[in-house]
Amino acid sequence: MRKIVLLLTSLCLLATLGAEADGLAKGWKVGVARRVITPKQSMWMAGFAVRNHPSEGTLHDLWAKALVLEDEEGKQAVLVTTDLLGIPKGISDRIRNRLYTDHKLSKAQIILNSSHTHSGPVLSDALFDIYPLDAEQIARVNQYSRFLEDQIVALVGEALRKTEPARIYAENGVTRFQVNRRNNNAAVLPRLTELQGPNDYAVPVLKVENEWGELKAVAFGYACHPTVLNGYQWSGDYVGFAQIELEKAHPGVTALFFQGTGADQNPLPRNTIPLAQQYGRELAAAVDRVLQEPMHVLPARLSTAYSEIELPLTAHPDKEGYAKIAKEVTTDYQKRWANRMVSKLQQGETMPKTYPYPVQVWHLGDLPLVTLGGEVVVEYAIKLKQIFGPSTFVMGYSNDVMAYIPSSTILREGGYEGESSQMVYGLPSTWESTIETMILYEAVRLARQAGVPTP
Numbered sequence: 001m002r003k004i005v006l007l008l009t010s011l012c013l014l015a016t017l018g019a020e021a022d023g024l025a026k027g028w029k030v031g032v033a034r035r036v037i038t039p040k041q042s043m044w045m046a047g048f049a050v051r052n053h054p055s056e057g058t059l060h061d062l063w064a065k066a067l068v069l070e071d072e073e074g075k076q077a078v079l080v081t082t083d084l085l086g087i088p089k090g091i092s093d094r095i096r097n098r099l100y101t102d103h104k105l106s107k108a109q110i111i112l113n114s115s116h117t118h119s120g121p122v123l124s125d126a127l128f129d130i131y132p133l134d135a136e137q138i139a140r141v142n143q144y145s146r147f148l149e150d151q152i153v154a155l156v157g158e159a160l161r162k163t164e165p166a167r168i169y170a171e172n173g174v175t176r177f178q179v180n181r182r183n184n185n186a187a188v189l190p191r192l193t194e195l196q197g198p199n200d201y202a203v204p205v206l207k208v209e210n211e212w213g214e215l216k217a218v219a220f221g222y223a224c225h226p227t228v229l230n231g232y233q234w235s236g237d238y239v240g241f242a243q244i245e246l247e248k249a250h251p252g253v254t255a256l257f258f259q260g261t262g263a264d265q266n267p268l269p270r271n272t273i274p275l276a277q278q279y280g281r282e283l284a285a286a287v288d289r290v291l292q293e294p295m296h297v298l299p300a301r302l303s304t305a306y307s308e309i310e311l312p313l314t315a316h317p318d319k320e321g322y323a324k325i326a327k328e329v330t331t332d333y334q335k336r337w338a339n340r341m342v343s344k345l346q347q348g349e350t351m352p353k354t355y356p357y358p359v360q361v362w363h364l365g366d367l368p369l370v371t372l373g374g375e376v377v378v379e380y381a382i383k384l385k386q387i388f389g390p391s392t393f394v395m396g397y398s399n400d401v402m403a404y405i406p407s408s409t410i411l412r413e414g415g416y417e418g419e420s421s422q423m424v425y426g427l428p429s430t431w432e433s434t435i436e437t438m439i440l441y442e443a444v445r446l447a448r449q450a451g452v453p454t455p
């Protein structure tokens with residue numbers, strides 16, 4: 001009996017020593033919370049201009065989820081993930097201002113990421129030209145947007161109240177169902193023997209365990225459009241299925257998805273629910289493999305940096321120029337955009353010459369984490385990883401989704417991501433060729449501010 005007691009004591013001592021070595025004794029605290037944000041009534045769905053009527057039911061629920069991280073000195077940050085196309089500036093600013101008022105969380109400490117599912121609701125002041133909304137539909141959009149803001153503010157408050165001691169681990173997995181949609185023809189995909197890049201196959205994974213070593217939350221990402229589904233039922237697309245799979249495999253665990261720089265990456269082939277399920281399972285399997293292998297322990301230190309830089313737009317056409325575009329374009333939404341630009345100029349409105357673009361860096365333990373606003377193309381993740389190292393986590397679609405963010409190469413080439421998508425987002429003209437350099441430069445500046453080792 002005495003031997004057993006001694007053994008137990010030494011085991012406890014070992015466990016304590018182990019916990020201290022992992023930084024748990026004075027380590028991270030983590031809080032998790034989640035809310036269903038599926039609209040309660042039929043509404044217009046975001047993402048495809050071809051839809052011609054509002055939603056019809058739910059395939060699975062849409063979620064907003066929050067992960068609050070607190071380091072050993074009490075410095076906090078929160079990652080909010082959402083099954084939404086993109087959170088526009090107006091809503092994002094209101095949420096972040098309220099979080100500052102209520103909890104003194106600054107913009108640097110908050111990431112609002114949207115998964116970019118194309119089976120979620122339209123939000124206020126976003127992509128208006130591409131949807132033929134009547135007054136009733138606009139009222140529903142505004143009502144839902146206010147509900148969403150309240151839900152996200154409440155969600156973060158709940159996660160802050162629920163923090164408990166934790167260990168955090170990071171590692172990158174891999175999966176490859178996404179295809180560079182600019183450089184491969186989807187129509188002949190089955191006949192292609194070689195797919196062209198660039199791509200980012202990484203599946204970044206953050207694992208959170210409580211003080212007893214039980215899995216509590218998993219935040220994971222991928223760089224690929226959730227555009228498998230284009231029907232009329234609410235869903236998170238493959239991203240929704242991936243979260244469901246992980247939560248089914250690990251009961252009681254919250255799985256949070258963050259979108260990477262997947263603006264030029266599509267899940268191919270696509271268009272069926274079983275395909276969305278398949279990609280969801282593939283992504284969940286990639287995350288599960290990482291969870292089963294040894295992962296890098298993150299020291300309980302956190303620093304955050306954030307700024308908005310004025311990204312320049314090219315000179316816009318005059319009234320006659322927009323009128324000419326309105327005559328030439330073939331799609332309804334492009335006509336609506338060009339005519340709206342004509343009437344803006346007729347009313348004497350000044351078009352913006354720049355856009356306040358959000359860039360953010362977290363130094364999470366020793367992990368660099370970079371977030372960018374907008375629909376960011378994959379070259380940004382590739383270049384940021386060249387600068388900060390291959391384990392870096394990169395998120396697009398964060399804090400504001402105002403446009404596509406093309407690379408210098410794509411701006412030169414044009415096409416949808418480089419040019420015509422500006423009409424979808426209602427911007428007056430294309431981006432200047434300098435934006436890539438400006439964004440990468442700002443990421444490096446913020447990284448230095450957050451203490452990330454930089455070249």
Ligand SMILES: [Zn+2]
Nearest residue numbers: 116225263375
């Ligand atoms: Zn998109």
